[in-house]
Amino acid sequence: MFYLLLFVIFSLIAFLENFVALSKQDKAYLSFFVFIVLWLVAGLRYETGVDWRSYTSYIKSAQTLSELFRNPNLFSFEPGFVLLCSFVKSIGGEAQVLFFIVASVNTVLLYKSIKFYTSKYAMPLFVYFCIQYFLLDMSGFRQSLAVNIFFFSIRYIINKEALKYFLVTLTACMFHSSAIFLFPLYFIINKRFSTTALTVFSIVGMIMFVCNIKWIGFILAILSQLGSGSIIAIKIAMYSADAWNMSRSLGLGFFMNVFMVFAVLNTRSKMEQFKYHNTIVNIFIINIAIYNYFYEISEVSIRFRAYFLIGNIIMFPYLFQIFKLLVNRIISFSILTLYCFYIGRIYFLQLPEAIAYNPYQNYLIYKLFDIKSTGNDRLNEHEKIYDQNNNK
Secondary structure, eight states, X not given: OHHHHHHHHHHHHHHHHHHSOOOHHHHHHHHHHHHHHHHHHHHTBOSOXXXXXXXXXXXXXXXXXXXXXXXXXXGGSOHHHHHHXXXXXXTTOOHHHHHHHHHHHHHHHHHHHXXXXXXXXXXXXXXXXXXXXXXXXXXXXXXXXXXXXXXXXXXXXXXXXXXXXXXXXXXXHTTOGGGGGGGGGGGTTTSOOOHHHHHHHHHHHHHHHHTTOOOHHHHHHHHHHHTTTSHHHHHHHHHHSTTTOOOOOOSHHHHHHHHHHHHHHHTGGGGGGSTTHHHHHHHHHHHHXXXXXXXXXXXXXXXXXXXXXXXXXHHHHHHHHTOOSHHHHHHHHHHHHHHHHHHTHHHHTTOGGGTTTSSOOBHHHHHHTTOOOOHHXXXXXXHHHHHHHHTO
């Protein structure tokens, strides 16, 4: 129950930050503690998560930097990732070094991004831990770099620094090709749309989901043909394959999103007290739209929503802070905590779907005390469960 313990600790720290009269220094210490824990848990994970085996194999087969530049193979995959792996191979490192480097970069970017939007860190970190951490930092860490780079780059949209935004986004593409779709956002997410327009846009997506109106498969087929042979086309073909082509079913998540959309839009005027509320609202609405409009292929939806779930990290603390009465703040904090628990429940409660993550294995502890890893067996079991769920 390691992750459940972290959930309790992080939620308690978020509570202390918002309800107890702590000094600024004490709050800084508590937030620093959360940052350090998130960094070390992800950076020192050992055969934990669903990606470690593939990256272990990739590091073994990677070229050193000297080999890479003698026989350039830089653009056969995301070039930033290729260079990073070649660097790790050149210094004699293995997958653990790669995990630690990526976790370190992610932590720095996350700190700088949260600092840009708010002076309170504990609540955003708590939300990040519950809704993003396991899917990115503990698993899809190539995309975790792209997501955190994007999170950092939003300041350039707000400040209307187009060149900086496009250069930083290009860097994100070097680690995960899905980031190529972030370029047009420069012209969108800083605009102020009317509440009516956002409401209609959201409702149309909900109707398409509920009525099972299909469109995305047709678009993906066209894109795949246009970019035939490219990395993007290969990715599209993979996500469109039967193993990935799973529609999202109508469930509790849909109704929770409906509630959140109308809660955000109904309180939008009150959030104007926050300097960057408009950009965060737009990112939040895009996140919900992807959930609904891309319901046909849940894997595509999950991949792209990862970039926009960062809106929730700032949005939820904004929602919490607009309430002045103590009882309303306690109620909103409780609802937020329950929502976060629900999102991360498979990890906190050690449900079968999260067997690849539980128990958590720390590299230093397992190596120092020569503890046998169960990571390989658990990952095999995870793949069986995944296949069984897809074949239902």
